[in-house]
Amino acid sequence: xxxxxxxxxxxxxxxxxxxxxxxxxxxxxxxxxxxxxxxxxxxxxxxxxxxxxxxxxxxxxxxxxxxxxxxxxxxxxxxxxxxxxxxxxxxxxxxxxxxxxxxxxxxxxxxxxxxxxxxxxxxxxxxxxxxxxxxxxxxxxxxxxxxxxxxxxxxxxxxxxxxxxxxxxxxxxxxxxxxxxxxxxxxxxxxxxxxxxxxxxxxxxxxxxxxxxxxxxxxxxxxxxxxxxxxxxxxxxxxxxxxxxxxxxxxxxxxxxxxxxxxxxxxxxxxxxxxxxxxxxxxxxxxxxxxxxxxxxxxxxxxxxxxxxxxxxxxxxxxxxxxxxxxxxxxxxxxxxxxxxxxxxxxxxxxxxxxxxxxxxxxxxxxxxxxxxxxxxxxxxxxx
Amino acid sequence: xxxxxxxxxxxxxxxxxxxxxxxxxxxxxxxxxxxxxxxxxxxxxxxxxxxxxxxxxxxxxxxxxxxxxxxxxxxxxxxxxxxxxxxxxxxxxxx
Numbered sequence: 001x002x003x004x005x006x007x008x009x010x011x012x013x014x015x016x017x018x019x020x021x022x023x024x025x026x027x028x029x030x031x032x033x034x035x036x037x038x039x040x041x042x043x044x045x046x047x048x049x050x051x052x053x054x055x056x057x058x059x060x061x062x063x064x065x066x067x068x069x070x071x072x073x074x075x076x077x078x079x080x081x082x083x084x085x086x087x088x089x090x091x092x093x094x095x096x097x098x099x100x101x102x103x104x105x106x107x108x109x110x111x112x113x114x115x116x117x118x119x120x121x122x123x124x125x126x127x128x129x130x131x132x133x134x135x136x137x138x139x140x141x142x143x144x145x146x147x148x149x150x151x152x153x154x155x156x157x158x159x160x161x162x163x164x165x166x167x168x169x170x171x172x173x174x175x176x177x178x179x180x181x182x183x184x185x186x187x188x189x190x191x192x193x194x195x196x197x198x199x200x201x202x203x204x205x206x207x208x209x210x211x212x213x214x215x216x217x218x219x220x221x222x223x224x225x226x227x228x229x230x231x232x233x234x235x236x237x238x239x240x241x242x243x244x245x246x247x248x249x250x251x252x253x254x255x256x257x258x259x260x261x262x263x264x265x266x267x268x269x270x271x272x273x274x275x276x277x278x279x280x281x282x283x284x285x286x287x288x289x290x291x292x293x294x295x296x297x298x299x300x301x302x303x304x305x306x307x308x309x310x311x312x313x314x315x316x317x318x319x320x321x322x323x324x325x326x327x328x329x330x331x332x333x334x335x336x337x338x339x340x341x342x343x344x345x346x347x348x349x350x351x352x353x354x355x356x357x358x359x360x361x362x363x364x365x366x367x368x369x370x371x372x373x374x375x376x377x378x379x380x381x382x383x384x
Numbered sequence: 385x386x387x388x389x390x391x392x393x394x395x396x397x398x399x400x401x402x403x404x405x406x407x408x409x410x411x412x413x414x415x416x417x418x419x420x421x422x423x424x425x426x427x428x429x430x431x432x433x434x435x436x437x438x439x440x441x442x443x444x445x446x447x448x449x450x451x452x453x454x455x456x457x458x459x460x461x462x463x464x465x466x467x468x469x470x471x472x473x474x475x476x477x478x479x
Binding site: 058059132136140144145147148149151152155156159160162163167168170171172175178179182185189252255256259260261262263264266267268269270271273 | 388389392393395396397399400401403404405407408409411412413415416418419440462465466468469470472
């Protein structure tokens with residue numbers, strides 16, 4: 001069965017999700033470099049955007065993991081994909097509003113699972129795959145990343161203890177930029193592919209591609225563009241929480257965190273776990289706080305994040321299910337269009353809300369005063 | 385089918401430590417080697433607290449050679465892993 005109007009809408013929605021994915025996750029790679037002053041904020045997001053673009057072309061290995069092995073592919077229709085994407089986008093935007101680095105992958109997976117359950121019932125979800133491929137790696141990966149980052153931090157301070165403070169800061173800033181670039185590349189290879197997988201699935205569901213096909217070149221290019229533009233615009237609210245909220249970071253810690261993130265992300269995807277770059281990056285940053293004497297981890301901020309992580313899958317699933325309900329209730333092409341109009345309206349509302357407590361490249365590094373919105377006063381000093 | 389792949393888990397931890405903590409440690413070793421020599425020794429004694437000096441290169445030739453080797457090894461490791469990911473990610477098209 002083919003319905004080209006719906007297909008085009010699904011592709012646009014998928015690219016919109018990819019955009020929020022880049023936007024939400026800039027901080028995973030660049031938060032620590034921005035926080036330590038290794039890179040000016042706007043230069044950092046530009047470099048990250050370019051490397052995300054390059055990274056998207058680097059590998060096609062995990063492109064289809066998002067749906068194969070998680071839901072019964074036979075039950076996936078275009079409407080299911082559209083509703084699932086709506087769930088993912090809404091959750092990404094809401095967590096961005098509150099400056100919480102939650103997992104974009106979980107938002108997408110949650111949304112698709114929710115809409116699949118609404119369409120075909122709980123038996124269409126492959127629960128074993130969900131637990132072993134998504135839930136367990138989500139629990140383990142931040143712990144492993146924290147362990148690696150803590151060891152790295154301890155080693156870096158130990159080895160360079162005879163250096164002057166200024167010399168050490170200067171040297172590690174260079175290392176930090178290098179390692180942050182590798183993380184950006186890894187993010188492009190990992191996360192852009194998830195959207196490629198979704199679009200490929202939609203094309204297969206529509207009969208445009210035969211089952212088992214690779215992502216066509218135009219899909220790869222569009223996804224690479226969407227994620228890199230999103231990255232370039234930068235989710236400053238999330239960057240601020242990661243760079244300033246969790247731990248006060250120095251450049252050796254920044255380098256240790258980014259190296260740990262890059263190693264864990266790339267190794268895990270080699271073993272076929274498409275895990276959340278967000279969870280890994282957060283684990284690494286906490287690890288650098290644990291590995292340095294006298295550094296404090298703000299556990300209340302970490303706890304707030306962990307809570308959001310637990311709720312990401314079910315919340316996105318609920319939005320996905322509701323979206324499917326609306327699309328199915330109205331029926332046909334118009335049902336899908338209505339869901340997407342509602343999605344656009346809600347996104348606009350969230351954006352409007354965010355303007356009230358704006359965080360951008362000027363105040364991203366302001367003193368952490370307990371919340372993502374910086375106090376009005378220190379803006380001038382932070383911009384200097 | 386098991387819930388957790390223990391082989392993959394320990395490999396990720398061990399190789400994660402080697403690449404994720406070992407390579408930055410090598411970079412730190414490079415910085416240390418680079419700092420050897422008369423120039424940094426002078427600044428270190430000039431200010432009791434180490435000062436805000438940004439001097440990184442100490443001037444020792446052996447130190448600079450060792451540092452160059454360390455940095456080259458790191459660049460090679462990164463280049464090699466990017467190449468590996470590329471070859472793994474573009475398998476021969478299956479029929």
